[in-house]
Amino acid sequence: MIVCVAVVGHQNNPLYIQSFTDADDALKLHHIVHCSLDVIEERVNNPKRSGTTLNEAFLGLLYPTVNYKVYGYLTNTKVKFILVTTDLDVRDTDVRSFFRKFHAAYVDAVSNPFHVPGKKITSRTFAQTVSNIVGSYGLN
Amino acid sequence: MEEYPEELRTPPVSLVALFGYSELQASISKHLHSQQPPINALAFPDFSHISLLLVPDDQSSVASSFRDPLSVSDSSSPVPARCGGILKRDWLLKHRTKVPALVAAFFPSHHIFGDPTQWLQVCSDLDSLKSVIRPKNIKLVVVVVQSSPQEEISEDRLVALRKRAELDSKYVIFFNSSIDSELSVSLSRIASAFAELALAYYREEGRRIKSRVEKRSSNSPDLNVRYCFKVAVYAEFHRDWAEALKFYEDAYHSLHEMIGTSTRLPAIQRLVEIKTIAELLHFKISTLLLHGGKLIEAVTWFHQHKASYEKVVGSTEFIFLHWDWMSRQFLVFAELLETSSATAQGFSSLNQGTAEISLTEFEFYPAYYYQLAAQYLKDKKCALELLLSMSETAQEINSCSESITPSGYVGQFAQLLEKGEGEALTFHSITDEEYTRYTISEAKRFQDSFEIIAWLKRSYESFTNLKAGRMAARCAFEVGREYFDLADPNNAKKYFDIAANFYRQEGWVTLLWEVLGYLRECSRNLGALKDFVELSLEMVVLPVTSYDDSGNLKNKNYGPGGPATFSGRESIHQEIFTLLCREAELLSSIGGNGFKLATDSPLHLEIDLVSPLRPVLLASVAFHEQIIKPHAMCSITLSLLSHLPLPVEIDHLEVQFNQSMCNFVIRNSQRPLWATSSNTVQSGSQVENEPSLVLVPNNWLRLTYAINSEQSGKLECLSVLAKLGPLFTISSRAESPAAMEDLSVWKHENRVESLPTKDPVLAVFGQKATQVDELEPQVDVSLGASGPALVGEDFTLPIVVTSKGHAVYNGELKINLVDVGGGGLFSPRETEPFSLESHHVEICGIDGAEGNDESESETGNIKKIQQSFGLVSVPDLKEGESWSCKLEIKWHRPKPVMLFVSLGYLPHGSEDNTQKVHIHKSLQIEGKMPLLISSQFMLPYRRDHLLLNKIKPAPDSEDMSSLPLNEKSVLVVRAKNCSEIALKLVSMSIELDDKQGETSCLIHQGGGCGDSPSSANLAPGEEFKKVFTVIPITRTSKLDLGSVHLKWRRQGSNITEACVLTKHKLPEVIVEASPLVMNLSCPPYAILGEPFTCAVRICNQTQLLQEAKFALADAQSFVLSGSHSNTISVLPKSEHVLSYKLVPLTCGEQQLPKITLTSARYSAEFQPSAVASSVFVLPSASHAKKTNSTVK
Structure with missing residues (x-):
């Protein structure tokens, strides 16, 4: 189950962060998302060490914590997408397809002429699309 | 890791026992210990101690209720009916410290080869030793100690000894300690034999147990685990790491299979035993992997280990046991990683693609494991607290757990009961209930918090070193939270500050809110009011806009700051402002916050450009004009913005400038006047009244006022101070609208942004500073220049300072000379001798006006002169004075120069605050050459020298003229006035520059009579000539004739004024002796038709015979008789005369027939000059007489 998704700007500022749990661990998820930025930085700065190639936006598993797994995705504009899940075995293809859909939703949201680049995403349509994507995750 | 026994943490070391010869044992033990790999030695002084070897365990005798299948003596019956446990606690220790791999018996050689009774003693010792060690397969070595190498050896006895000991000959070793060289040989021999035998022993033991594993693999899983473990340990003893690893892994896997199947112990204890052994095996495996440098394998192994046991929780009631165990796994692995050398090399060479489980970057660092260990321990702490709060029988637990101790098996606990009175102690197995009580009481003794803090701190440091700031911030936050729970606000604050500083930079508002909430609580507990207010205000102005607080305020997942919502901001805002802005009568009462706000301790907050409190009060100040006149009113717009969630009313505002005279106050007329006046605004300064001063959230409060300044220079607004209530003031640094930066936390928010001023131009370009002009100067400075300056003279330039309305005080005149070309007054490329003076134009001096001499002596009068800069003080002048x-400037070269003069003065005496008024003047002055000096050489009339240099010039002397040696040559020096000023020439002379010149030539003034005056007036353009004679007396290729010294001054100037000396260097000449001289002798004039004789004398001045060829060209105006061409020989130092008779045919100046002489020796041709070889032909003799008479 996906418990949290986040969009982080290129200055590592949060643009959108939404958790999908009933329990009140939103704060903990914020911490996890924030810490995973370190891994992204490390991976982007030292591309040799990681298996992922430079051309790929999908960064793979960022780091496992006690109960969660964190996946990352980096767009060309240095906007990061982060996914936190509680699933233990995650198929890479699922995560990839999730990020692809998520990226498309993000592009739609920032293409809004009233959106100022670099500001937080407050679009309700975006939130709705994201929750749909999250809901459909892992079903297929 | 330290909690493991040492034998487990270190690799096994072989053990040997030494018997006899106690005096040798120390050195042998030492030597063995220093071997690679080392060997430990047990030393027994003599054979009477044989019984001490392999003393049975105390423990095993005590635990008599169990059968002991581990002790080797039981190996004959290896299948016990009921197994007591998996691993015996002291088995490894026994092999490390008690059971030797071999026994070495030391005998002196004379005991063996000497007396038969002693030989018998040796035999009996050997027998008893053999009886002890044989059942355990322990190896034997006999060492014969010789006192000297020459000692006699009986071959028979030696054979008998070998037989008796049943030893191969190489294990009977001779040891000689008497000689040093022998000693080291013997020692190394012993060491190698020992190592070999020990290895064999461990290998055999391992093989023996391994065969058991292979034979009965299906039987008891307990035994299988145990045997695998033993084989692995023996493999470690004989350093077969691969096999050790394999068997440890086998043991681990067999153990994991036991989880569901074993029924030997009560459920909880069973699991505890399995987990303990799993931990032990895991530790061994990880250690082996890491020491082998297999970092990826180790990390992958750890993952598997974690995954296999993560869900093996056991009883959920006592889950804290599981968390404790998990936390220990992470901690131990973290410590292993930290100490292992594999991590030091980094993982740059690792290829993660090969690993089955994809590993992430930080899983290779201990920090990650420390952090998770702390997290699990925290879980354990929570679980334990929950358990304790639920259990009512906490008191009871304490009482009955005293006698429980770890039993003889790893991972088991038993009750130690005293049987009867005396030493008989027995272990009794315990029930799960007893066991849990025991563990709870044990767990209560530990302060988990300190462990958690220690590990998190380590993690924090490690992450900081890895430059993983966010991970480190999180660890710092967790440390702070742990300290906060321990009620240690000082330490908590330290770590929360670290985290808060990081979150501030990145704008993670929810995280920052959380940390600030804790920090606020810390400062409240510490009683730090200012911190409390600052932190509260910072929280209040965070861009938290979510309204969602659906009843989860009570959830303890939130910190003391509550959830980050808009209502949270509002409530903190109200709390703070009720605390700070209470009415005067309530001041002494103690608020709900526990802070006492005393009347005499006002609270003042400074907000600068980087302060996180900047959104509380943002002050933008813009002057409407960039330059203002002194005393003129100027508009200034003050815009204030606040991000506080609720409107705030300001009592008064103080605007502060760098010129404190301009400070002013804006007063809210609805508020009462506070008696306490501020110290920043002087009494009597400007006060403005506003009907209301309310800061509405996210709306600019714009105020425009007029101010004036009397002081010239920069006028800058420094800060705006807002007073809220009687004691609370906030001072915010003023900012220019043009250079205002976004608020760091608010810049990513979606909100309506408005301009600080209504005028958009001012909002974009407005500045918080303006320039106040100076007063108009009312003093005149005039520079009187009289035409161009001449090079070499002291050019004087009068400077007149006239007061026209201002008095002059503390006047200072600055003089600057600047090259008009801009290239400076000095050009280093010029290398002519007189440009060695670095400046081409320089100020020589400043001559004060009349009566200035006394003021110069006054102290404090400045008079500084440098080559292009001068500073003169001007005496105080009253109005109209x-x-x-006079400024004296000297030019060394012709050059136009710009002179800048600036006068700075105070118009009103010595008032401190007034500023100096400046007047600037400039003048361009041309520097010109006064005289052009040229020189010319003339050779004697009608006397031509063959100067070889003239005909074939040397390559470097093209421009140089040649002079004949010892001949009188004439030098004409001309001086032309090329300036526009009439000059008076005082004298002209040639001065030789050095002594060599004096000896090499003689120079005389030409003429010698008075008709060439040494002084003359030269109008512009006029030329003055002077003739000198030069007789070179030394032959040289470079004759320095010195230079012309010309003294002059401006015409009409004062005679007393010093003349200017201009020097002109004469060109250098070549002096050579001429081998041939051709003299033309001819009458001074000729008469038409009258013949006259003309002779050409060719004089040979050398010691050689000169052959000369001459040719005479006909001239139209003469009839000539004589040979036209011929070759003649001139004898050394003699003369040859060619004589011609000529009849002139034409009147006037006529060219004589031209003779050309060619010297054969020098193959040089020369002719007399045209001027010299002409003659004037008179029409008749009467003319000649007339001419003669006029000449006379």
Whole structure:
């Protein structure tokens, strides 16, 4: 189950962060998302060490914590997408397809002429699309 | 890791026992210990101690209720009916410290080869030793100690000894300690034999147990685990790491299979035993992997280990046991990683693609494991607290757990009961209930918090070193939270500050809110009011806009700051402002916050450009004009913005400038006047009244006022101070609208942004500073220049300072000379001798005006002169007075120069606050050459020298003229006035520059009579000539003739004034002796038709015979008789005369027939000059007489 998704700007500022749990661990998820930025930085700065190639936006598993797994995705504009899940075995293809859909939703949201680049995403349509994507995750 | 026994943490070391010869044992033990790999030695002084070897365990005798399958003596019956446990606690220790791999018996050689009774003693010792060690397969070595190498050896006895000991000959070793060289040989021999035998022993033991594993693999899983473990340990003893690893892994896997199947112990204890052994095996495996440098394998192994046991929780009631165990796994692995050398090399060479489980970057660092260990321990702490709060029988637990101790098996606990009175102690197995009580009481003794803090701190440091700031911030936050729970606000604050500083930079508002909430609580507990207010205000102005607080305020997942919502901001805002802005009568009462706000301790907050409190009060100040006149009113717009969630009313505002005279106050007329006046605004300064001063959230409060300044220079608004209530003031640094930066936390928010001023131009370009002009100067400075300056003279320039309305005080005149070309007054490329003086134009002096001499002596009068800069103090002048001085400038080269003069003065005496008024003047002055000096050489008339240099010039002397040696040559020096000023020439002379010149030539003034005056007036353009004679007396290729010294001054100037000396260097000449001289002798004039004789004398001045060829060209105006061409020989130092008779045919100046002489020796041709070889032909003799008479 996906418990949290986040969009982080290129200055590592949060643009959108939404958790999908009933329990009140939103704060903990914020911490996890924030810490995973370190891994992204490390991976982007030292591309040799990681298996992922430079051309790929999908960064793979960022780091496992006690109960969660964190996946990352980096767009060309240095906007990061982060996914936190509680699933233990995650198929890479699922995560990839999730990020692809998520990226498309993000592009739609920032293409809004009233959106100022670099500001937080407050679009309700975006939130709705994201929750749909999250809901459909892992079903297929 | 330290909690493991040492034998487990270190690799196994072989053990040997030494018998006899106690004096040798120390050195042998030492030597064995220093071997690679080392060997430990047990030393027994003599054979009477044989019984001490392999003393049975105390423990095993005590635990008599169990059968002991581990002790080797039981190996004959290896299948016990009921197994007591998996691993015996002291088995490894026994092999490390008690059971040797071999026994070495030391005998002196004379005991063996000497007396038969002693030989018998040796035999009996050997027998008893053999009886002890044989059942355990322990190896034997006999060492014969010789006192000297020459000692006699009986071969028979030696054979008998070998037989008796049943030893191969190489294990009977001779040891000689008497000689040093022998000693080291013997020692190494012993060491190698020992190592070999120990290895064999461990290998055999391992093989023996391994065969058991292979034979009965299906039987008891307990035994299988145990045997695998033993084989692995023996493999470690004989350093077969691969096999050790394999068997440890086998043991681990067999153990994991036991989880569901074993029924030997009560459920909880069973699991505890399995987990303990799993931990032990895991530790061994990880250690082996890491020491082998297999970092990826180790990390992958750890993952598997974690995954296999993560869900093996056991009883959920006592889950804390599981968390404790998990936390220990992470901690131990973290410590292993930290100490292992594999991590030091980094993982740059690792290829993660090969690993089955994809590993992430930080899983290779201990920090990650420390952090998770702390997290699990925290879980354990929570679980334990929950358990304790639920259990009512906490008191009871304490009482009955005293006698429980770890039993003889790893991972088991038993009750130690005293049987009867005396030493008989027995272990009794315990029930799960007893066991849990025991563990709870044990767990209560530990302060988990300190462990958690220690590990998190380590993690924090490690992450900081890895430059993983966010991970480190999180660890710092967790440390702070742990300290906060321990009620240690000082330490908590330290770590929360670290985290808060990081979150501030990145704008993670929810995280920052959380940390600030804790920090606020810390400062409340510490009683730090200012911190409390600052932190509260910072929280209040965070861009938290979510309204969602659906009843989860009570959830303890939130910190003391509550959830980050808009209502949270509002409530903190209200709390703070009720605390700070209470009415005067309530001041002494103690608020709900526990802070006492005393009347005499006002609270003042400074907000600068980087302060996180900047959104509380943002002050933008813009002057409407960039330059203002002194005393004129100027508009200034003050815009204030606040991000506080609720409107705030300001009592008064103080605007502060760098010129404190301009400070002013804006007063809210609805508020009462506070008696306490501020110290920043002087009494009597400007006060403005506003009907209301309310800061509405996210709306600019714009105020425009007029101010004036009397002081010239920069006028800058420094800060705006807002007073809220009687004691609370906030001072915010003023900012220019043009250079205002976004608020760091608010810049990513979606909100309506408005301009600080209504005028958009001012909002974009407005500045918080303006320039106040100076007063108009009312003093005149005039520079009187009289035409161009001449090079070499002291050019004087009068400067007159005239007061026209201002008095002059503390006047200072600055003089600057600047090259008009801009290239400076000095050009280093010029290398002519007189440009060695670095400046081409320089100020020589400043001559003060009349009566200035006394003021110069006054102290404090400045008079500094440098080559292009001068500073003169001007005496105080009253209105209408004037003062003048003369500036002397000297030109070394013709050059136009710009002269800048600036006068700075105070118009009103010595008032401190007034500023100096400046007047600037400039003048361009041309520097010109006064005289052009040229020179010319003339050779004697009608006397031509063959100067070889003239005909074939040397390559470097093209421009140089040649002079004949010892001949009188004429030098004409001309001086032309090329300036526009009439000059008076005082004298002209040639001065030789050095002594060599004096000896090499003689120079005389030409003429010698008075008709060439040494002084003359030269109008512009006029030329003055002077003739000198030069007789070179030394032959040289470079004759320095010195230079012309010309003294002159401006015409009409004062005679007393010094003349200017201009020097002109004469060109250098070549002096050579001419081998041939051709003299033309001819009458001074000729008469038409009258013949006259003309002779050409060719004089040979050398010691050689000169052959000369001459040719005479016909001339139209003469009839000539004589040989036209011929070759003649001139004898050394003699003369040859060619004589011609000529009849002139034409009147006037006529060219004589031209003779050309060619010297054969020098193959040089020369002719007399045209001027010299002409003659004037008179029409008749009467003319000649007339001419003669006029000449006379």
